[in-house]
Amino acid sequence: MTTPSLQDGIDKAGSPIQLLWQPGAEPWTPEVVGREYAGWRVEQRAWHEGVALLNLSHHMYDMWIEGPDATQVLADYGANNFEKFAVGQAKQYVPVNRHGQIVTDGILARESENSYLLSGVPASQHWVQYHAEKGGYDVSFSTDPSSAFRHGGDPRIFRYQIQGPLALKLIEKVFGGPIPETKFFHSTPVTLNGRVFKALRHGMAGQAGYEFIGPWEHAAYVHDAFLKAGEPLGLVQVGALAYTTPSVESGWIPSPVPGIYTDPELAEYRSWLPLFGIEGKRPLCGSFFSNDIADFYVSPFELGYGKMIHFGHDFHGRDALLKAKEEGGLRKKVTLVFDPDDVRRVIGGGEDPGFVLSYARHRVETSSGLVGVTMQTAAIDPVGTVLSQTLIDAAHAEPGTEVTVVWGDHPGAGTDPEADLGFPRIRATVEVSPFDRHARTEYRRDA
CATH class of the missing domain: 3.30.1360.120 (Probable tRNA modification gtpase trme; domain 1)
Known part of the structure; x- marks a missing residue:
């Protein structure tokens, strides 16, 4: 029996959104680790x-990339600086599609002159391996999946x-x-x-x-x-x-939607990818909905990866990234601090809501309408409320700006994306990202 591909799944569902949209989807938590030890x-x-x-x-997921062309293929399909990449060093690997949208980052460690370890969400690993095989690079791959997929x-x-x-x-x-x-x-x-x-x-x-x-x-x-x-x-x-x-x-936004679902030139890639993998099974949900999955794509500049992009070499998507940098107009990454009373009212029903975790894309609004979308939201006990990593229009990114978060799950295709579905609103205040002072100063300076 032939294993279905991502393209098979899209064709059967009718669109990438119809394949991935799952209202009420449970948030991902790490495999084979106790949910809580001390609370x-x-x-x-x-x-x-x-x-x-x-x-x-x-x-x-871990993937070892070895061979005479290991550096070349990683540099050809990643925006990083490989001229300054020492053995023993690690970098946030930034692969993008030809339009400059991120495929999903990973941690890339250089283990020797011609050997690397790429770890994290496997979308970036798939991207590198596919292009290496298609391009005939002299490189080999060895993969160790996560425990949930190792069987x-x-x-x-x-x-x-x-x-x-x-x-x-x-x-x-x-x-x-x-x-x-x-x-x-x-x-x-x-x-x-x-x-x-x-x-x-x-x-x-x-x-x-x-x-x-x-x-x-x-x-x-x-x-x-x-x-x-x-x-x-x-x-x-x-x-x-x-x-x-x-x-x-x-300030790290995990697992952004890979920019691979819409480009006709990536049809072969989607047919190479398995349906039952990260690209075909990571669900989308939240109050922000669009029938076009390209509306969920993000630029590495929006994720804060601008300093990692090295235009001193030719790489896939370089021209599009350079154009995006020159034109501006991209969203800014901020932290939203949710109003604690609204959190208790909307999420906790008037009581302590306990642990909160959501990867849902929730609408962020002002009186002028939609201005942003949440990317990851969680209760942070030392802060005493819920924080959300959010991408927001630059005009509303100033710390102290008051916004509202629409808390709910749009039902998906067949309902107007802009329909007022009566979802409750949570007041929130824009703050900087990273929110943690140490991460924002010493940590970022060292990085």
């Missing part, structure tokens, strides 16, 4: 006030984050002293009782920390070592609920 509020506070351990081993067996590598104000103190306890000083988003080899792996200088919500990555055979030992050494420091394991929320503070 989501305690876990959120841990990386602000203490030290937290996050297990990233199961929910990320048995252990991950190839472990990935643990240690985050928070006490992170460096815990790391010194585990390794018997400080590990070598490392630049932001660079890695250094470390050894723990004969077990060799690497430490990537990282951070979430702007806090100090590292990501430790190594062979799965060492996973249990390394995990236990951090738990044991962290107990006197009040180490908190972070579950799936809290894990999904720090990006709302740090």
Whole structure:
């Protein structure tokens, strides 16, 4: 039996929107990680006030890209600067379509001169592999899916984050002293009782920390070592609920809609992609609706990736990105701070709404009408209310601007996208993105 492709799914549904629109879709949370260990509020506070351990081993796709043409294919289909990309360094990989819209980012680590590891949502991996195979590049691929798609067996590598104000103190306890000083988003080899792996200088919500990555055979030992050494420091394991929320503070918008569904020149690509993958199964919902999925595409400039774009080399989509930069008119990324009383009234029914997480695209309005759309929304306990990473028209992006968020799920095709469906409104105030001060200053400066 032939495996259906993404294009098959679109053709059967009638359009990309009819394939993906799912009102009321449950938000994604990481696989094979407990939902809560100490409670989501305690876990959120841990990386602000203490030290937290996050297990990233199961929910990320990993793809190793190796061969003489590895750098060339990544540079041809990514907007990053590959002239300044050291072995041991990692970057947010930014692939775009020919119109300059993002395909979806990933974390790209250079492991040797001709070897890279691309991790995260697999849309960027699919994009690189397809173009490498079609273009005849001398490169090979090895993929380790997330645990939900591996169909048995252990991950190839472990990935643990240690985050928070006490992170460096815990790391010194585990390794018997400080590990070598490392630049932001660079890695250094470390050894723990004969077990060799690497430490990537990282951070979430702007806090100090590292990501430790190594062979799965060492996973249990390394995990236990951090738990044991962290107990006197009040180490908190972070579950799936809290894990999904720090990006709302740090300004990273996860998993934007890939700009691949409408271009006739990508029909072959859509026929190459499987239907039962991220591109065919990541649902769309919310009060913002359009029959044209291109209205959900985003520019890397809107996501805050402008500094990562290097126009000093030729790459797919370069001219369109350069035109977008010169013309301006793009939306701005901001943080919306929801009014706490409205949150309780609309989401909590007058009570504490508890944990809130939504990837829905909700309408953001002023008296002049639609001015923006939410991208990720979550309750942040240290803040005491709900925050939302949002793309908004530049004219309404000034901090302090008052807006309203339309909270509800449009039913989809067959109903006017602009119909007033009686959804409740939540008042919100525009603030900067990243919302977290440390992420906005020291963290961004280091990056």
